[in-house]
Structure formats: structure tokens, C-alpha cells
Amino acid sequence: MTHAPRSPHPPHPPLAPASGPTRRALLVAGAGAGAALAAGCAPGGSPGSPAATPGGSASTGAASGGLTPGAMTLFKDPAYNFNGLLALGAAGAGAAEVGEVLTAVNAINGSGLSAQTFVETFRSLGDQLLKAPPGAPADDQSKRFRALRAAQYYGQALFFVLGSDDPGSEERLYRAGRGAWDTFCDLCEPAAVKATVPYGSTPLPVWFFRPDASGTPRPTVILTNGSDGQNVDMWTYGVPAALERGWNALVYDGPGQGQLLFVDRVVFTPTWEKVVTPLVDWLAARPDVDPARIALTGLSMAGDLVPRAAAFEDRLAAVVAMPGCVEPWLGFPGEIRQILTPDKQQTNDIWNKRVVPELPAAAAAVMKKRFEPFSVPAMLEARQGRLFTDFYTPATRIRALSIASVIGRIKAPTLVLDYEGEQFYPGQPRRLYDALTSPKDYVKLTAAQGAQLHCSPMAPQLHCEVVFDWLQRKLASG
Secondary structure: OOOOOOOOOOOOOOOOOOOOOOHHHHHHHHHOHHHHHOOOOOOOOOOOOOEEOOOOOEEOOOOOOOOOOHHHOOOOOHHHHHHHHHHHHHHHHOOOOHHHHHHHHHHHHHHOOOHHHHHHHHHHHHHHHOOOOOOOOOOHHHHHHHHHHHHHHHHHHHHHHHHOOOHHHHHHHHHHHHHHHHHHHHHOOOOOEEEEEOOOOOOEEEEEEOOOOOOOOEEEEEEEOOOOOOHHHHHHOOHHHHHHOOOEEEEEOOOOOHHHHHOOOOOOOOOOHHHHHHHHHHHHOOOOEEEEEEEEEEEOOHHHHHHHHHOOOOOOOEEEEEOOOOOHHHHOOHHHHOOOOOOHHHHHHHHHHHHHHHOOHHHHHHHHHHHHHHOHHHHHHHHOOOOOOOOHHHHHHHHOOOOOOOHHHOOOOEEEEEEOOOOOOOOHHHHHHHHOOOOEEEEEEOHHHOOOOOOOOOOHHHHHHHHHHHHHHHHOOO
């Protein structure tokens, strides 16, 4: 493992002055920050967009195209390109087909890239895969992996649906992807255990994968998604790697994710330990789980959620942050962060009177997507084609996700991943690593490995090799 050199923490952004940011800054926020904001998905991102630095300035390295040269540029727009790369990378885990993805890319580019063409193309591809393949009826094995690929393509469409001509179809599109995912899980051998785990008034749906049904106690990995990834991403980023090593894997929807967001309308919480502790309780009660060898991984923004949980849940044997993140709010451009002032009315006046009227349509669509996991009203307004009017509440919720004050409480061995060209949390993986007092390792994946950019979208297999080889050493003796 390569350990990071010590580096100073990036400064906290100052609050906007009482008069609010300048009109020029707000226009920059609307036009210039839109592409950077479009990258804040989980595990999404936008390799060609300017990356927001902790101070709010933009890095031009990614914008030059140097990190997605040649065939790595599927779409000229960097946000769409990142999603295309994610789909392409998932092929190694059976969660996509190279020919299907590239054919969809050609069709979208041929029709003219837009949210509408992207959504229509990938939704149609999902629909097609739920039918029998050409030539013969599908057996269960074919149905299984066709459903997994359908879940991937519905997820691709879901990410951009709020910018399409039919934003109100968001929940239906989520349900289509969820249905495909459940079909896949039912056809696994053995079938994934589907259950719910108590969490407040809204139980957490879980999918428990086992190498076999023998009941042998095994190491278990809890796989945590980010701000708007789907279950199929957790397959790509961990379930097969766990099963191949003879371990169990647990996939779940937490608040702000999947079913809890799109159907139950529950937004993110900064106290993620209240999500993870019931999961550990549920696992520890199972005879096929070794309670001394439960690990927790977090992809994208979950690189913040998972360390937070580990600071309060002491039963975890190992923790992985992919990438490490201390303050998700710093992943937003500085021009956007300046809108938030200590006063709710002033903040919302700035947003509604000075920002929204000048916000380009593409940037408005980005803001709808970025803020919906933190505000049910924002999500419902977006589904009606409108931009939210309350900026203060979701922005305050995002800022509350900071884990700076609790990192020192973490006791479990922790692996912090970083990526060359990390667009959303640059500098934050090292900041987390430096602040840890538990046993720790730091690994940076690089362009030379084809593993650049947030969450290594083109190299999830290498990503899993790094993570699970590290976990193997930590979990070997319990």
C-alpha cells in the first residue's frame, strides 16, 4: 500500500457576506458550475468538466480531455460521458454488454445528444432486455443476466430523466429498474435473501447474497451506495468479488437512496450510524454470518457516510472509503456554496430572485438532480418540471454531512481510496487519511492503470481487486 504524505487540510469555505455573492459570481454558478455539479452522482461524475476544488475554483486538467482520451470519450458532454463509461465498465461484472452500450452511444449521438435521447435510448434497451433474446425463449440463466443489464440501463435513464420531456416518469422508471434488479436477485443461485431491516418508521430493504445455502458462518461485506447510485452498481463494485472469495455481501437502500427516496420519500441523514447499526444487528443474528468479520464499504459520497458510521459502530472489522470524503458540501462549486447564508429567507431570496432567473436550462436540470436526495419538495417539484424554491434546507442538510469532528473516533482498520483526476472531492481522501488515528492505508488509482476519475468507472474489476485483497488481509483472522 502507498501511504499519503501529510498535507494541510483544505480551508473551509467562508460564508457569503451579508449582501450575498455578486451577480457575476451567481451567473458563473449557473453557467460554469452546471457541468461540475452534473458530476456529483454516485458513483457518477463528469470527467471532462471543471472539477470543483475545496476553495471553489476549477481544475482545467480534466476539462482538457486528457483523462478521457480517444475511445474514452463516448459523448462530448462530460456528464453523459461519465455515465457511459460507468455502463461500459460494468460489462466485466455482467451488468452491461459492450456492444449494447456502444450501440446505444452511437444511436444517441446520431439523434443528437440530449437528456431526452439518452433517457429514451437506455429505457428502450432496458425494456428490450426483459423480453426473450432472439432465436429462442430465455432460460433462467439468460433471464438472470438480461435482467441485471436491464437494471443497469434503467439506472442510466433514471439519472437524466428530470431533464427529459417526461420528468414525472421518475418513479415509474425507478420501479422498472428495481423490478429488473429483483428479478435478477430471485434467479441467483442461491437466490438472494430479500428482507427489510428496521429503521425508524421506514424499514430498509436489503438483499443478502451468499456463496451457498450451507449456513456456514462467513465474513460479510456491507456495500454502501452513494448519493444516487442504484443497486446494480453495488453488484459491479463488490458482490461478485465477495462471493468469489467465499464471503457474503449485503446490499441495501438507506435514506436518500433507491426505494427510500423515490417511493418512501425519505432523504439523507447525517447520522449514518443509525442506518448501519440495524444492519449489523440483522447480520449478527444470522447463523451464516461471522459477527467478528463484518466489513463496511462506501462508494462515492458513501466515502463520507461509512466513516461516519464507523465512528459510532464498534463492531466493524474493517472499513473502506471509496474515495475518502470529509465534507460533501465542498464537492459543490464555490459559487453555489456562496448562495447559502446563515439566514434562510436571505438565502432563498438570493436563489429565487438572483440565481434562478439567470440559470441555464441544463444547469437547472443539474440542480434538480443534485438536490433531490436532500429535499422531498425539491424532488416533487422537479417531477413537475419546476425548480425548487427552498435552497436553504437541502443545502444545510448537505453541509451537515461533514464528519470532520468525528474521524478521530474511528477504531476499525480503514482503507482510503483516491483517484487520479478525482473531480468531486479533490484533496479530501488525503484529508480523511491524515485525520484517522486507527490502523490505515491509502491507495491512489491512476490513469496508467486505466483507473482514473471518481470511482474508477472504467476499471471496477481492478477497483474490487484492490479493495477485496485489502479486506482479505484484514478479515483473515477475524
